[in-house]
Amino acid sequence: MKSSIIISTTLALSLPNAMASPSAIPSTFQPQLAKEFQEGIHTDWSNYLYSEKLDGIRAIWDGEKLLTRAGNLIAAPTWFTQRLPNVALEGELWAGRGLFEHTMSVVMDDYPEDEAWRSIRFMVFDLPYHVGEFESRYQALRALVIDLNADQLGYIPHYPAISENRIYALLQETDRNGGEGLMLRHRKQVYLQGRSDAMIKMKISQDAEAEVIGYVNGKGKHRGRMGSLIVKLADGKTFKIGTGFSDQQRENPPPLGAMVTYRHNGFTKNGIPKFARFVRVDITKQ
Structure with a gap:
């Protein structure tokens, strides 16, 4: 908390209810x-x-x-x-x-x-x-x-x-x-x-973000389109996200370099998210 910065209040003091x-x-x-x-x-x-x-x-x-x-x-x-x-x-x-x-x-x-x-x-x-x-x-x-x-x-x-x-x-x-x-x-x-x-x-389950770095081709009913995303965490760990996608998203997967939000239930002993599933592309960070 010591590294946090309190917002400057120079303007605030002259306004009603201390709002700037x-x-x-x-x-x-x-x-x-x-x-x-x-x-x-x-x-x-x-x-x-x-x-x-x-x-x-x-x-x-x-x-x-x-x-x-x-x-x-x-x-x-x-x-x-x-x-x-x-x-x-x-x-x-x-x-x-x-x-x-x-x-x-x-x-x-x-x-x-x-x-x-x-x-x-x-x-x-x-x-x-x-x-x-x-x-x-x-x-x-x-x-x-x-x-x-x-x-x-x-x-x-x-x-x-x-x-x-x-x-x-x-x-x-x-x-x-x-x-x-x-x-x-x-x-x-x-x-x-x-x-x-x-x-x-x-939250009951946790949300986190990762960067798209690759794809795994689909098999079976997903043959010919994306099967899984390969993503990278901020600490460099990589893993795959294979569920949570619509058919349209598998046809047009998030681009390389995109930040995606995924949902998971804790971590493995190696620090990999458990039961990771795709939630959305975070377009506010693209």
Whole structure:
């Protein structure tokens, strides 16, 4: 946590509710990133608020335009953004549980379709230029969203974590109902750039990313198309992903060098993900 950088608050102090509204997110800005939950480490439940982890496209509104986590422009219709405030917001562009592919096709289109965008809401979870602890940031963003009363804008409800039993029961329930998992946010932490214990994600299965470095030809019903991807982790380990693909994805597999998200259930003794299955191409990082 010592390497994390607290966002500059020079502009924030002159604005109501200690919120800053930069004309643009600085190129050096890094969004706050979540750590994976680790049993026995993240157990001081009274320090955390929880929310559902939405399977959308993470976005930042800088007061003028929508950007991806990597800082790329999102081509949203004017009507979608015109009622957003001149305050930096962070959240998920989301169409509902299990609709990530639809959300991605709408949000990442360079030529936005009005009707398609009407299925998308910007679900806010943080105010990156608010100088307060998360609990006060949450109350401020909740009040802001309610006051704006815009159909395309919502906020992600947060509740006290209370106990381990409560969180694990909610995690199981969320998974059964098609949700992606839970997020835990430290109620007393200011917004920190980069990865820290200020934000923790909990999932029944884990998601991770790897780089596509090759292909294995299919056999049997997959003869003549891709059978598996060969991917590489950041530490250099390589392995294959052979499940989770649609027929169309096998016909047109992700290109070499693409970053893909896969889901797994822990690791082998050699550090290779167990039961890895393809989830999506992370086009926000291409």
